[in-house]
Amino acid sequence: MRSGTSVKVAALCAAGVAVLAGCGGGAGAGGGGGAVDVVTGVYPLEWLAGQVGGEHVEVTNLTEPGAEPHDLELTPRQIGSVASADVVFFIHGLQPAVDDAAEQEGGENALDVADTVDLRPAADAGGDDAHAEDGHSDDHADEEADGDGHDHGDADADPHMWLDTDRMAQAAAGLAERLGEADPDNAGDYTANAERVADELADIGTAYTEGLAECESRDMVVAHSAFGYLADAYDLHQIGVSGIDPEAEPSPARLAEVAGLVEEHGITTVFTETLTSPRVAETIAAETGAETAVLDPLEGITDRSPGDDYPSVMRANLDALTGALRCS
The missing domain is CATH 3.40.50.1980 (Nitrogenase molybdenum iron protein domain)
Incomplete structure (x- = not known):
């Protein structure tokens, strides 16, 4: 399911039919005073968003547990969750359906990992x-x-960056910055969480360096x-x-x-x-x-x-x- 589904959702929006929380971009964390709504494409980004966002975010992963993520197809409800999210965190080239939804529905709230690492x-x-x-x-x-x-394959870049702990730490810092923009009141917490995650990732990286020497x-x-x-x-x-x-x-x-x-x-x-x-x-x-x-x-x-x-x-x-x- 590619752009055709997005067009159908857009038509529903034009007709006044809401999908999930609404059509178009999210209202932002400050608008309703609730948690920042983060949508991710694949499990490692879901884990990272939960760690960096902590208690201030609600994370929805588009790939169901046990599903193979590369050939993911999105339902209209999932596309609606992209449209209403405060932050859409994804890796361009990994999941074409997510790429399409982020481009057509995510708007300025879309954060490609390639923009951080x-x-x-x-x-x-x-x-x-x-x-x-x-x-x-x-x-x-x-x-x-x-x-x-x-x-x-068709991708210009290898999307599996999460198997590099240094790149995961860089992505954590980039996500913290974006979350801070969406939710300025808690920007300090996001930065501190990203630094804590970076320390944990560094420990894993050190274990690999020593274990594989x-x-x-x-x-x-x-x-x-x-x-x-x-x-x-x-x-x-x-x-x-x-x-x-x-x-x-x-x-x-x-x-x-x-x-x-x-x-x-x-x-x-x-x-x-x-x-x-x-x-x-x-x-x-x-x-x-x-x-x-x-x-x-x-x-x-x-x-x-x-x-x-x-x-x-x-x-x-x-x-x-x-x-x-x-x-x-």
């Missing part, structure tokens, strides 16, 4: 699977090929190429069976290519995810004698997640990596 290019890798003599490419580029070998392997085979930021931050080498879109079906040639890399470089673990089928990863593992383990891209929290919130899943992912990469 630098995003890495989606096609940074080049997809050549080349390794230097020490077992890694010189620039540790990720392999982000999909079923056709080298197609990285000395490892027998630096190659991680993942179901889809969501871990480029993490790989860049900690000198790891991402080999994605599929590209940035987890729904892309890898070709038989790509499966054979990844299986060959697993055997060639002595990779002992193929990582599965929580929101997509483990079938492909299990097939590669069975063919190569590798094991499987969960590495959660944190696109949503489910019963299969190795934790119940962003920090706990990040720390569980570190445990999975240190075990799979044989870190000391």
Whole structure:
């Protein structure tokens, strides 16, 4: 559901039919004296908004728990929530339906994460699977090929910035500033909350730096190429069976290519995810004698997640990596 739904909602507004709290932009936190209404597109931003906003915000996430966020379709009610929000916090390129709603209904209340942090290019890798003599490419580029070998999707940037704790801290600061503009009376609280979150994120980042410092392997085979930021931050080498879109079906040639890399470089673990089928990863593992383990891209929290919130899943992912990469 793209712009057509937005047009229908706009027509309802013109006819005087309210969707949720109304049509057009939100009234603002100061107007009604209530909580700041924040709408987010994906779970990590929901967590961040709750942490930065604290008791002053009410957060609505457009992606339902357990749903895969990339191909989200919005209902008219959800589009109405975007139209009435005080702040719409999203990542352009991750969810086209959210992009459309934020552009057409969010107005000046829309905050793209790309306005707060630098995003890495989606096609940074080049997809050549080349390794230097020490077992890694010189620039540790990720392999982000999909079923056709080298197609990285339509997005110009890799949207999975939340797997980089430094970028999450920057996004927290940017969100605090925007919340302070929407709700000046509580601007100091938003800034203090963002600083607290940054400290917590820094602790997680330090744990990753120390935990991944000395490892027998630096190659991680993942179901889809969501871990480029993490790989860049900690000198790891991402080999994605599929590209940035987890729904892309890898070709038989790509499966054979990844299986060959697993055997060639002595990779002992193929990582599965929580929101997509483990079938492909299990097939590669069975063919190569590798094991499987969960590495959660944190696109949503489910019963299969190795934790119940962003920090706990990040720390569980570190445990999975240190075990799979044989870190000391």
